[in-house]
Amino acid sequence: MQCDNCGERPAAIHLTQIEGNSVTTVHLCEQCAAEKGVQTGASVAKLPLSGFLASVGQGAAAALPADADAGGCGFCGATLQDFRATGRLGCAHCYVTFEQQIRELLRRIHGSHVHAGRIYLPATAATEAEPVHLHAELREQLRRAVEAENFELAAELRDRLKVLE
């Protein structure tokens, strides 16, 4: 099959577009596709990774709902707008402040928002100083996990609370 655009080179990209009720299929060679700005796997693969990651991170950050901008992080003062601009969060507390948005973002980036790796056991000094803090934090997480019907996480949190108690 020849390219629909130049009629010379063999078509390598078959693009199907759906607009309203009409479906159109165009067959293009790689060169014409590139000229028309169609991104193929091959051309995506040529992009350096940082650009790609930035587009994943920032693209997703930019897609966060605008009305979520109301407040900043109580600890570092960062706002969602800052995050959108830099692709970086300001501090660990931002994850709690913007929890809803970040959960959605993590799901989009990683396909999941629930950590399944190593569990961090706080440094001894920190635990002794704030066992109550950790306990309360876990309890709060548990409440939210149940609310979000994330029962797998809830079970894990309950286990961890038991160990702590």
Place this chain on the structure above:
Amino acid sequence: MSVDFSLLPDGGLSWLDGSGPESHVVLSTRIRLARNLERRPFTVRAEPSDLLAARSQIGDAARETTALRDAAVFAVDDLELIERQLLHERHMISRELAGLERQAAVRPGASLLTNGQIGVMVNEEDHVRMQVLRSGFDLSASYRELERVDTELGGQLPFAFHPEFGYLTACPTNAGTGLRASVLIHLPGLVLTKEIAKVLQGLAQVGLTFRGLYGEGSEVVGNFFQLSNQTTLGKSEEDLLDHLESMVRQVVDYEEQARDVLQQEAPSVIADKVWRAYGLLRYARSLSFEETMNLLSGVRLGLGLNLIRDVSVYTLNKLLILTQPAHLAAQDGRALSDPTLPVSRATFVRQMLESDAARG
């Protein structure tokens, strides 16, 4: 302060010795874990005083660990540009920590602790980025080593951790395990048979990604690729590594098949390519860095195909590192912009190849 690699066992070059598994295709394995300190703003939002405090907190903790008790410490923020670039060329620090990114100066408090194989970048995008670098394709041994460091450091430092999201990082793309494992792999067979685009596309579909020789943002030169996991959350460290392991193993198989095809279908073309590369490296009087990389790739292929025996993998690997601009310039105390660097590069390459050939 200056950079003195003699402080490190083996001068910090053991990961290049070609002793690891699959080293005919895989140069090295690197794993890093990103961690942040609780109750401190992440580095992008921190004041210089926060960064300096984080540095001493992390430095103190590292001295309590077995792996890093005797680590060399480089205060990156005190180093000249050429020294920072030297550390970057050694794959010991990232472009960001070295302050080589456009319009970004070195961050106050930026440091490197290293014992040669294990290093901790302090005040990179995250407060702590610990990494291990080993020769060949060796993910599980690398991770075991790093896991110990993580456990030891975590026993000293309050890491930012969230029961649902895992380890918290400045960029959400690293959250969860904070683990990025990458394998530096040489794929001339797949490039020459033009199968490489297909392979890279396939990798993207299974959640892996690739970069050039220097990691994030770098271009592919000399047919060297870094293959790594793209996601860090939702799977355990072991699962992430197992997945990367099995995929890289497939890529190694494809590369071997491609080399077989080349040798069966175009043996004289390949032999000519390989020997031309060797001839140029051995006799040229001026070499650009990029040309050197591409020629080294050709010679390396020749070595893999048993066409050339006059040079060792270790020498080729060392040339890869030691012919970079900052290494050459630092050798004779010249500026990075010195126009005679290509001439020194050619001289250096010639000497290394001659001494290998004489030994052979």
